[in-house]
Amino acid sequence: xxxxxxxxxxxxxxxxxxxxxxxxxxxxxxxxxxxxxxxxxxxxxxxxxxxxxxxxxxxxxxxxxxxxxxxxxxxxxxxxxxxxxxxxxxxxxxxxxxxxxxxxxxxxxxxxxxxxxxxxxxxxxxxxxxxxxxxxx
Numbered sequence: 001x002x003x004x005x006x007x008x009x010x011x012x013x014x015x016x017x018x019x020x021x022x023x024x025x026x027x028x029x030x031x032x033x034x035x036x037x038x039x040x041x042x043x044x045x046x047x048x049x050x051x052x053x054x055x056x057x058x059x060x061x062x063x064x065x066x067x068x069x070x071x072x073x074x075x076x077x078x079x080x081x082x083x084x085x086x087x088x089x090x091x092x093x094x095x096x097x098x099x100x101x102x103x104x105x106x107x108x109x110x111x112x113x114x115x116x117x118x119x120x121x122x123x124x125x126x127x128x129x130x131x132x133x134x135x136x137x
Contacts, residue, residue, distance in 0.1 A: 006081035006082060006083055006097075007041070007082060007083050007084060008037070008040070008041040008044060008081070008082050009037075009079050009080065009081040009082070010036075010037045010040055010041075010079065010080055011077065011078070011079045011101065012033060012036075012077075012078055012079070012080065013075065013076070013077050013078075014072050014073060014074050014075060014076045014078070015074070016074045018074075019073065019074050023073060023074070024071035024072065024073055025071060025072040025073070027066075027068065030066065030068075030098065030108050030110075031064065031066070033078075033080055033098065034080065034094075034096050034098075034110055034112060036080075037080040037082060037096065038082065038094055038096075038112070041082055041084070042059075045132055046128070047128055047129065047132070052116075052126070056118065056119035057116055057117070057118060057119075057126055058116065058117045059114055059115075059116050059129075060114060060115060060116075060117060061112055061113070061114050062091070062113050062114060062115055063111075063112070063113035064110065064111075064112050064113075065110060065111040065112075066108060066109075066110045067108065067109045067110070068107075068108055069106040069107055069108060069109065070100070070105060070106065070107050071107070072098075072100060072107055076100055076101075077100070077101040077102070078098055078099060078100050078101055078107060079098070079099050079101055079104075080096060080097075080098050081096065081097050081098075081099070082094050082095065082096040082097075083095045084132065084133060085133065086133040087113060089125075090115050090123040090124070090125060091113055091114065091115050091123075092113075092114055092115070092125070092129065092133055093111055093112065093113050093114070094110075094111075094112040094114070095110070095111055096108075096109075096110045096111075096112065097109050097110070116129060
């Protein structure tokens with residue numbers, strides 16, 4: 001697997017408290033990793049999640065599909081990679097993968113579907129997001 005095929009990637013390390021009694025990362029923690037990297041990516045491309053919220057625009061996850069491939073353990077280094085694409089007029093998707101480093105062993109593959117809700121709670125993709133997704137469609 002090659003990180004260059006992704007729009008964004010970020011390296012992290014598993015912390016002890018993220019592991020369960022089996023000594024592996026708890027399945028719910030992977031969603032935290034994915035979300036953290038999505039927020040970093042959006043900020044990198046000029047979309048501040050907090051500022052959107054303050055303007056009454058709420059970016060929300062409406063579906064999460066996660067396929068677990070192999071576990072991570074305390075101290076493991078890993079990279080989370082993503083691409084963002086337009087799924088429909090009112091939905092976008094983050095295609096994300098986690099790989100254990102240094103061998104790039106597949107850990108998890110995810111498809112996270114989201115939308116943006118305007119101040120009235122109705123789906124509406126803001127122009128800032130629309131311009132971003134046109135790059136990847």
